[in-house]
Amino acid sequence: MKFLHTGDWHIGKKIKEFGLEEEQQAAFESIRQIAQENQVDAIVIAGDLYDSSRPTETAVSMLNQMLIQLNIKDEFPLIAINGNHDSAVRLGTGSQWYQATNFYLNTELKKAFEPVEFEDTEFFLVPYFKIQAARTIFGKDYQDIASAMKDVVAACEANFTPNKKHVFVGHFFAAGSTRTDSDTATEVGGLGAVPIDLFENFDYVALGHLHSKDALSAQMVKYSGSPLKFSASEANNQKGVWIVDTDTMRVDFVDIKPIHDLKRIKGSLDELTSTEYKVKNDLDNKTFVAVTLTDKEPQVDAFSRLSATYPRMFSLKMEAIEKDFGGKNVVIDSPDKVAPTEMMDIFFNEVIKQPLEEDNRKLLLETLKEAEEE
Numbered sequence: 001m002k003f004l005h006t007g008d009w010h011i012g013k014k015i016k017e018f019g020l021e022e023e024q025q026a027a028f029e030s031i032r033q034i035a036q037e038n039q040v041d042a043i044v045i046a047g048d049l050y051d052s053s054r055p056t057e058t059a060v061s062m063l064n065q066m067l068i069q070l071n072i073k074d075e076f077p078l079i080a081i082n083g084n085h086d087s088a089v090r091l092g093t094g095s096q097w098y099q100a101t102n103f104y105l106n107t108e109l110k111k112a113f114e115p116v117e118f119e120d121t122e123f124f125l126v127p128y129f130k131i132q133a134a135r136t137i138f139g140k141d142y143q144d145i146a147s148a149m150k151d152v153v154a155a156c157e158a159n160f161t162p163n164k165k166h167v168f169v170g171h172f173f174a175a176g177s178t179r180t181d182s183d184t185a186t187e188v189g190g191l192g193a194v195p196i197d198l199f200e201n202f203d204y205v206a207l208g209h210l211h212s213k214d215a216l217s218a219q220m221v222k223y224s225g226s227p228l229k230f231s232a233s234e235a236n237n238q239k240g241v242w243i244v245d246t247d248t249m250r251v252d253f254v255d256i257k258p259i260h261d262l263k264r265i266k267g268s269l270d271e272l273t274s275t276e277y278k279v280k281n282d283l284d285n286k287t288f289v290a291v292t293l294t295d296k297e298p299q300v301d302a303f304s305r306l307s308a309t310y311p312r313m314f315s316l317k318m319e320a321i322e323k324d325f326g327g328k329n330v331v332i333d334s335p336d337k338v339a340p341t342e343m344m345d346i347f348f349n350e351v352i353k354q355p356l357e358e359d360n361r362k363l364l365l366e367t368l369k370e371a372e373e374e
């Protein structure tokens, strides 16, 4: 069979105050077209369908229309799980009815071990879950997601039908992957990372969570990435979906072109606000723009001039001020490999010049934990 692997739609998301309805609708139409052109037998959505556990009415109605279009009108079977941004309970309401039209949505860990079968392929739908859910099911006191995942994988493997292909659909942070700024940026002390060699008995692992398709370099363990760029760090990312053929085990990436791009621009205020610059760099009023100003002196009217030129400017930085911050320029070689707590220690020691106090450290850990759960 052939299926399309996507995820991290984040319906309802905004970039700063700018809604993305038009862009998300256009990206959806591209996904639909790719599914039709490739004549896929199913579409896998690997979590984070919504951006929020309490999506707005507009977001709910938009996602509903999309799912109705794909599943009822175009008659594509759908395979989906919740991500950390979705509320498992809200998203999962109705999932038993959906099965009547070949829409398989699993939001409960305990239901992940019975595969959904299509022709030669078994799909194991493992939603984003908290350690507590695994403790309840397996009766073990896991301290990290990786050890819980090991038992989850074993429970799936126990139900493998031999001679079929096995696909794991999941939503987690795989060890060794690289982040972008729109990913949920906290993994307290790395407790959330799952090593990918756990999945060696699966033919393909369709992941959601990280927003770059290149977050992992494994051949058969892939993040689909988000269909749209959500942050400046994704400006040069290629967005799209994977088409997976389980007969040949061929995996191809198909691009999605955004109707309005997201770009990073850098230069002096005069240069960036000139018409020539805008034209030359193919920037229009709907382009999402992250600006780095190179002027040595602060420019009082920078914000108003830039936002008049780029109505969707979502970030503005001054290179000179960043470098002069606290009289010290702290360089961290691989920030994605440094735990947030360690990052704060470096900040306090190097910039504030005194260590983080115990009370504040506690507060920081609690805040990180809350952020991680959101």
Ligand SMILES: [Mn+2]
Binding pocket: 008, 010, 048, 083, 085, 183, 184, 209, 210
């Ligand atoms: Mn996500």
